[in-house]
Amino acid sequence: MVVFECVGCGAALTVPLSQVDRPDHEGFDWANSTDFTPPLLADGTYAAQGDFLVAPGDVRGLSWFGDNYEGNCCGVDGSAGPNLACACGRPVAVRVDDCSRWQVVHFAPGAVRPVGSPDPVRPWEDFAWDGASSIDGDLWWHRRVSIAAGVAAARVLVAANGARVTVPDGPLATVFRRTFDEWQPSTGRSRSLALAGPGVAEEADLLLVPRHPQTGEAWPGGAVAVSAELWRLLARDVRPVLPRTGGQWSEVLRDAPLPPRPRDIAPDHSAIRRTLSRRRA
Ligand SMILES: [Zn+2]
Incomplete structure (x- = not known):
């Protein structure tokens, strides 16, 4: 498993995570309902492709940043840019959790690095x-x-x-x-x-x-x-x-x-x- 840390100060910004395939439903809205759309990824996992996606419950040591709280209904949609910062002050991620969105924290490319031992790739x-x-x-x-x-x-x-x-x-x-x-x-x-x-x-x-x-x-x-x-x-x-x-x-x-x-x-x-x-x- 790996932990993602801030490239600026080295603070650990997630719990230990295992890589999974990047979901196809990333970025697709779902209609408003009485329930929030759930996290994009399961607890304890991340997806990569230059940038990194994790479940909001798996981040640590981040706080809200600036005034980037755009959203349409019950939460933020991430459209205003980075809205989470490390304790050192660096803006590092965008949180998306409006009720029609799959909830996710999207670490910007270059803002964090994985440290630790990635899980061995399992055979098919x-x-x-x-x-x-x-x-x-x-x-x-x-x-x-x-x-x-x-x-x-x-x-x-x-x-x-x-x-x-x-x-x-x-x-x-x-x-x-x-x-x-x-x-x-x-x-x-x-x-x-x-x-x-x-x-x-x-x-x-x-x-x-x-x-x-x-x-x-x-x-x-x-x-x-x-x-x-x-x-x-x-x-x-x-x-x-x-x-x-x-x-x-x-x-x-x-x-x-x-x-x-x-x-x-x-x-x-x-x-x-x-x-x-x-x-x-
Ligand atoms: Zn930092």
Whole structure:
């Protein structure tokens, strides 16, 4: 694990953290609700890509900085720039916690450095690619995976380069076929899309592969890499088990009898649009 420290004074600014793949849903808002949108990252983890993202509860020794408290509703949205400073006075991070935002502290590039021993990178087979996970207390699975699917759909459309994308029946078709039909030409040349990854070696023009859950590295040979969480759904049709008690899915608990699993995933349209516009830019 590593601790992030201020490059100016060396103060420890986080608890010990382990690296995880950077989430696709970073930066996507969620509608206001009676509950705050939860942290972007699980406790005890960080994501990197030049800068560093951590959960707000994992920072230490920071205080509010300046007057950068822009926000739309119940918290700050980070749009005014750095709003957290080290005890030495250096502005080092932006906290985002408005109610529609995934809560996160974003350390600016060059403001902090990791010290300690990074966790060894686990082999691919070490991760649970087959088992169903529990979402007891995690009511955001559907939203997370819908955004990941929207980002993935846009990346596939870009990779297809104007060709029509065809998918085999099964989870790939359930999640993506309707979206591809909507966003791409109905005639002309086509390119096939299939899956490759741990225990799966399909053949197609374009392969959808998982990213490593720790490092975010893509499985070799893929045209588009997606989160391990989404890939597992597509490869194994594994959806989380609904809690028997505790949290509720407001959409499904109105049904009777109760369905055993969450409703199907549909790619999030704002994620498709934003990813396509970024690629074009
Ligand atoms: Zn400092």
